[in-house]
Amino acid sequence: MHNNHFFLRILAQQLRQILTYARLKQCFSQEKDELVIGFERQNGDDFWIKCCFSSQFSTLQFPSQFHRAGRNSIDLFSDLLLHEVQDVYVFENERAIGLDFLGQQTLVLKLFGNRSNVILFQEGEHVAQFQKKLSKDYELVLPELHRSIDQDFDAFEAADGDYKALYPTLGKEGAAYFDAFGYATKSLQGQWEFLQQTLENLSEPHISIVETTKGIGLTIFPIHGDALFQSQDAVEALNQFYSLHYSIGEFRREKGLLIELLTKQRVKAIHYLESLTKQQHVREVNLAYEEIGNILMAFLHLIPAGAKSVELEDFYHGGTIQIKLNPLLSGPENAENYYRKAKNYVKEIAHWQANVDRKQAEIALLGEQLGQISVAENRKQLKPFLPLLRVQTTAVADAPDLPFKQFETDGWVIWVGKNAKNNDLLTLKYAKKFDIWLHARDVSGSHVVIRNPQQRTVPKHIVEKAAELAAHFSKRATESLCPVIVTSKKYVRKTKDLLPGQVIVDREEEVVLVKPTFWE
Structure with a gap:
């Protein structure tokens, strides 16, 4: 209720006694959402008002003294300097306090939650304001701030x-x-x-x-x-x-938000690890890809054209085996597809084990952090973990007009190419060298870019989310797990002899194994 009309009415009465005939001697900002107003009273004492207008919490504070920083501060409302306060009042039925100065100037402290602002009026007309992002405040007219309501x-x-x-x-x-x-x-x-x-x-x-x-x-x-x-x-x-x-x-x-955030991340990591473990179990009970390719090549004459699967003799282990086929490919082409998978199998196993180790370490770290946060008793003990809550958004200029798919998660923007030519446009024109570039390994698919104009370290869970999209928009979309190349865009180039969408990756910084997933 600190920004409620009835409390502001009490506050305005007290400020009237303090500030009447006081002169404005300073008005400046040295923080994004903070305005400091300094007065010199008739008895020579200073009086400070600090307007704290963050998106999470807006209020007024009255420090006994305030030392202006030598750098990164800017003067505001300079037309009011040395002007004398004539009256302080609350607007009728409104959450705003007015300070009238000599010269028909009024400074309004508009306390509307996350739309709070300080606005200067000259003869009732808008002149300037502190929070420039609040565009509707430019249309305010001073007399209209009073809300007259019949209350008899x-x-x-x-x-x-x-x-x-x-x-x-x-x-x-x-x-x-x-x-x-x-x-x-x-x-x-x-x-x-x-x-x-x-x-x-x-x-x-x-x-x-x-x-x-x-x-x-x-x-x-x-x-x-x-x-x-x-x-x-x-x-x-x-x-x-x-x-x-x-x-x-x-x-x-903040403690509650941290516990909620890390708990979600830990549960997600556990589920991901379970998915990896399940996939390994499936591999262990199934035939190796190379053996399946050999079986197909041995019985090409038994494979009907356009079949989605075929049951053939398993001369490795006895009995028969049901083999999935791509109906658009011939028998030899399906066998070649399995040979390709066999070729990548050793690499995928290595990546699989690396992902398992990484997830186990991540789960252990999250558990340790949750334990430390749970027993924290003050903000000082919580301070090392507060950066985890900072979600920084990246502005994308003219985003609606960009020609490719766009996704956003936790403030990170991800672009996905729509076709071969569009992939070239995304990678060669729009992506910058410090962006993160992803592509499903050894198959055709969309180029995926994580925007990183501020050259920050991209969190692992963001890389995984982008990799899921790269896997989904590829020829491996139906597979249980898909290896995805992750590298900086600066390591991706194209020569004139390459077809649309084809590029050369000079360095694979990482390969992650993910489940193809489409998310919005």
Whole structure:
């Protein structure tokens, strides 16, 4: 409720006493989502407002002092420097505070959750704003920020006692409070009296900071149970709220997110390892590819054209064997297909074992990390693991107009070629040398690129997801597991004698064995 209209009304009253006739001496930003506003009061004291407007958490803070960094800071709203504050107020039925300055200039602290902003108006017209990404704020007109709502008894009676229609700013906490006191069971007159008594109570600054299932909360409604902090000072309460949010609430939120993230990754790794183990068992109980090729060559005369399978004598182990065939290939071509698989079998086994070892190590590491996170009691102990939560998105210019398939997972963009010519376009024109290039090994298929303009280390699970796509969009799409080449795009080149889609890979940095999978 720290950005609720009724709390902001209390805060504005207190700020009016502090800031009236104070001069704006600094206004700057040195963090992406943070604006610092410094005032010099008539008694010579400084007063600071720090506007923290991240996508996860937006609030005001009032540090007792603030030292501007020597670098990476930028001045904002310079037209207001040395101007004197004339009034501070909350906008009618709105989550915004206005600071009027001499010269008909108004600085608005718009506290709309993840759409919070600071906007400067001159004679009621928009002049500048802090968060430039909030494009709709450019259209705001100062007088329209006041929301006039008829809130007398006649309007209440016309709304059949629906207090939300008259006071939408009471919010979810107000609704819970009204429900707890059986508002719906009261008579219309009883509801009106309860509403008026509640509004009178909210005008008195009884502020509590409490711990909820969603984190740390600030409320001006009466509470049941113990509070982490209580005060009649809105400035002091917001400072405590900011501190407790990060020391307790944010710690528990991040700890929960880390446990959820690593648990999912560990379960996925376990399932992947089980898939690898199952595939090895299938190989052990089936004939070797070379033996199947020999059987086909020995009985070419028994293979009907266009057959999807054939049952032949197994002269290696006795009895008969059912062999799958490609109906589009002749008998010798099907045998050659099995010989090719046999040729790659030794390499695939090596890659298979490498993947097994890697997954076992990954499962062990995730288990160790989960154990350390579970026993963490403060943010300092959690700090080494916080980078795991940072999902960085890569902007793709004119993405809708790109000519190939596009996928995105955990902020990483993956491109997939549509055909041979399109593969050339993707690899030779759009992909950059530090992008990751993937292709199903020894068969035709789509070129796949993981975009990496910032030259970061691509997480293994992202490589595997891209490899699944490369396997799916290849001639090995129906196989249980498919080896996929992984390398930097700088090691991929094309000579003039090659057909569309054909390239030369100078260095295979890695080969991963994955199950062909299409995901969105």
